[in-house]
Amino acid sequence: MPANLIKRDGITALAAGAAGLDQPEGNPRLKQVVNRLLIDLMVAIDELDISMDEFWTGVAYLTQAGKQDEFGLIVPGVVLEHFLDLRLDEAERRAGLAGGTARTIEGPLYIAGAPLLKGETRLDDGTDNGEVLFMEGQVRDVAGNPIAGAVVDVWHANSMGNYSHFDPTQAAYNLRRRIETDEEGRYRFRSIMPSGYACPPGSQSEKLLQAMGRHGNRPAHVHFFVTAPGYRKLTTQINIPGDKYLHDDFAFGTRDELIPHVERVTDAREIQKAGLNKPFARIRFDFALTKQVAGAPTTVVAREHAEAA
Ligand code: MBD
Ligand code: FE
Secondary structure: OOOOOOOHHHHHHHHHHHOOOOOOOOOHHHHHHHHHHHHHHHHHHHHHOOOHHHHHHHHHHHHHHHHOOOHHHHHHHOOHHHHHHHHHHHHHHHOOOOOOOOOOOOOOOOEEOOOEEEOEEEOOOOOOOOOEEEEEEEEEEOOOOEOOOOEEEEEEOOOOOOOEOOEOOOOOOOOEEEEEOOOOOEEEEEEEOOOOOEOOOOOHHHHHHHHOOOOOEOOOEEEEEEEOOOEOOEEEEEEOOOOOOOOOOOOOOOOHHHOOOOEEEOOHHHHHHOOOOOOEEEEEOOEEEOEOOOOOOOOOOOOOOEEOO
């Protein structure tokens, strides 16, 4: 078929009717968004001459993606979750908010309600023989003052790149904890070094990426929500340097400010002091939170989160 078969006026009229713009009832914001997305979609179909087969292949793809609960994976994979971060960054810049730790995407694998501990804890249950990792630091305000009583909600994959809850072989909340900072704003945890995540083989996400000549791998990373009363919630991650995918993340989550140095501790006394009998890794990373201010867009995202049973 040729392209550009339908006049713009015709498309606009169809979208307006489908979005209920001529109806007094309904949610005005929803109507506005649906109307706009329908116009953009119909224009794309007409300009690109998207065939019936292509269209219904797309519908079947999305149907299957929904059945397999993969939209949370496809959204970062097609850069949209990172794009939302870039918009929030710019909105904050315009609101005069600066100096906080860089944000990056939450991803689809957070589980709410992890055990809450004070000061320091251990994240792994001892069943993973990966490299031992100690991570510690301070939560501060942008002037450098420590924030006591902040909560560092941390989650990461095991040495196979799998997350508890989504991986039925792991115990509930393995590699997931909430740590309340001490009087000096400090947090500290022992865990094991994560490996990078890969989209499940045969998944809808992987199929789409492969069809675009891309891969579905993330570099090794550790996720954080950092919260404190009176401060803006921070959603971020650190990436482990040296990973093959460090600057080739399928989810576009890597940021230069979020790649800490990983110290390999081999000194016998240090190893003994840590209660270990082999070398381990140590990361020091501080978080800076900006103050809650009126009029700035919120960083608290209403997003569906599972909770472990
Ligand atoms: C992950 O672990 C992740 O963090 C993101 C953003 C997407 C898929 C898997
Ligand atoms: Fe992740």
